[in-house]
Amino acid sequence: MKNILVILIFLPLFSSSQEDLLNEIDSDSTINQYTIATFKGLKIVNFESTKLVAKKELTFVVSHRFGSIENGIDTFFGLDDAVTRLNFIYGLTDWLNISASRSSYQKIYEAAIKYRLFRQQENGFPVTIVGYHSILVNTALEEVNLPKLEFKNRLGYTTQLIVARKVNKNLSIEIIPTFFHDNLVVIDEQDNSQFALGFGGRYKLSTRWSLNADYGWHLNRASNSPFKNPLSIGVDLETGGHVFQMHFTNSQPMNTNGFLGQSTGDWSDGNIYFGFNLSRTF
Amino acid sequence: MKKIFYIFLLLLSYFIQGQSKYITKTGLISFEASVPSFEEVTARNNAVTAIINTQNGEFASLALVNGFRFKNALMEEHFNENYAESSEFPKTTFKGKIIEFSLKSNEYKIEGDLTFHGKTKSLKNIPIKLEIIDNEIIMSGNFEVKTSDFEVKIPKIVANKVSELVKVNFLFKLIKK
Numbered sequence: 001m002k003n004i005l006v007i008l009i010f011l012p013l014f015s016s017s018q019e020d021l022l023n024e025i026d027s028d029s030t031i032n033q034y035t036i037a038t039f040k041g042l043k044i045v046n047f048e049s050t051k052l053v054a055k056k057e058l059t060f061v062v063s064h065r066f067g068s069i070e071n072g073i074d075t076f077f078g079l080d081d082a083v084t085r086l087n088f089i090y091g092l093t094d095w096l097n098i099s100a101s102r103s104s105y106q107k108i109y110e111a112a113i114k115y116r117l118f119r120q121q122e123n124g125f126p127v128t129i130v131g132y133h134s135i136l137v138n139t140a141l142e143e144v145n146l147p148k149l150e151f152k153n154r155l156g157y158t159t160q161l162i163v164a165r166k167v168n169k170n171l172s173i174e175i176i177p178t179f180f181h182d183n184l185v186v187i188d189e190q191d192n193s194q195f196a197l198g199f200g201g202r203y204k205l206s207t208r209w210s211l212n213a214d215y216g217w218h219l220n221r222a223s224n225s226p227f228k229n230p231l232s233i234g235v236d237l238e239t240g241g242h243v244f245q246m247h248f249t250n251s252q253p254m255n256t257n258g259f260l261g262q263s264t265g266d267w268s269d270g271n272i273y274f275g276f277n278l279s280r281t282f
Numbered sequence: 283m284k285k286i287f288y289i290f291l292l293l294l295s296y297f298i299q300g301q302s303k304y305i306t307k308t309g310l311i312s313f314e315a316s317v318p319s320f321e322e323v324t325a326r327n328n329a330v331t332a333i334i335n336t337q338n339g340e341f342a343s344l345a346l347v348n349g350f351r352f353k354n355a356l357m358e359e360h361f362n363e364n365y366a367e368s369s370e371f372p373k374t375t376f377k378g379k380i381i382e383f384s385l386k387s388n389e390y391k392i393e394g395d396l397t398f399h400g401k402t403k404s405l406k407n408i409p410i411k412l413e414i415i416d417n418e419i420i421m422s423g424n425f426e427v428k429t430s431d432f433e434v435k436i437p438k439i440v441a442n443k444v445s446e447l448v449k450v451n452f453l454f455k456l457i458k459k
Binding site: 035055094122242243 | 335348355368
């Protein structure tokens with residue numbers, strides 16, 4: 001009995017000299033970290049990624065899609081017919097962004113909100129889920145050509161749910177169920193309300209390079225529609241302050257309604273466009 | 283009576299042990315790897331855990347790597363994804379001993395092992411300042427490390443914008459446990 005007591009009394013002294021101070025503070029061995037860097041750009045190529053602009057930061061994205069490369073040197077591989085989109089995105093919070101853009105393709109103005117609902121965790125929730133809604137105004141339509149044109153005919157809407165998962169250190173994948181509506185469609189047979197499923201991915205080649213691709217599967221395209229599903233392949237180059245994305249795509253328009261509903265290019269006959277997205281954060 | 287005495291002694295011994303440790307969970311570590319005239323590369327973490335045993339001068343600290351806040355979110359993401367690889371190596375720790383610790387002087391030197399990015403580097407003769415006020419010990423100091431000590435690679439493209447020599451500052455207000 002006595003011996004036990006003596007041991008008990010001296011135990012703390014022994015233990016304090018032997019016990020590791022670090023172990024004492026390193027109590028939480030399982031940390032539930034949020035997965036980071038699923039995508040580095042705000043877009044994969046054409047489709048929105050799950051990345052958002054951080055709180056109180058303003059990002060300016062300049063996107064170009066040159067003309068079709070099939071005309072070769074005549075249009076300097078499309079350089080002559082470039083389409084430009086300027087997009088400002090502001091982070092109201094880390095999970096809510098607002099943006100405004102102008103594209104020279106059909107002189108489209110677009111306003112959008114993007115918000116994060118769930119975040120992937122290292123040892124928890126498996127995916128990141130982001131919502132995206134936008135409204136577009138096509139200001140290129142002329143009343144001279146369309147006498148009955150009303151303002152509402154210029155409008156289009158997009159609603160997307162963006163679901164992404166970083167599978168491992170190098171591979172991230174995304175699926176994007178999309179609903180979009182154009183108040184005016186080019187082909188009479190085409191429903192104004194259209195559905196599509198987007199697929200996208202990023203594969204890291206090195207710490208600064210990644211391979212990106214996305215594809216949009218239109219689910220109710222009119223049978224006589226001349227438009228094609230958009231497929232885009234490109235690379236991301238990270239240079240500290242910004243991400244530079246270069247790609248080939250069969251879609252010249254850059255707004256969601258445009259690249260899903262009105263892509264005219266075709267990979268099979270080389271009718272594709274070179275383009276880039278350049279972002280800068282302020 | 284004897285029993286009570288032993289129990290008393292027992293409690294006392296635990297009590298004494300508890301008395302000799304000072305701890306904080308809101309310690310501050312900041313580092314800077316800026317190059318003059320380029321964008322500031324600096325980050326701070328104000329949720330660092332640190333503990334000191336005043337019986338023998340042993341000291342340990344632990345910080346979550348993704349707890350370092352940078353000036354801009356993109357830089358922070360680059361740091362976590364490509365430099366510190368924080369999903370693989372979530373913690374950075376220091377474990378060491380204050381040399382000739384006595385609670386009498388205000389200036390000491392500390393030595394020990396700093397672990398970051400899965401690599402450990404032993405640091406020697408890092409000067410620290412200690413202020414002891416009642417139940418509080420304020421410990422502060424700074425040191426420099428090289429990114430190569432921890433096998434952190436700086437890509438060529440940013441090599442002229444990020445310094446290989448990293449200045450680290452720390453400040454811990456440790457409270458009696």
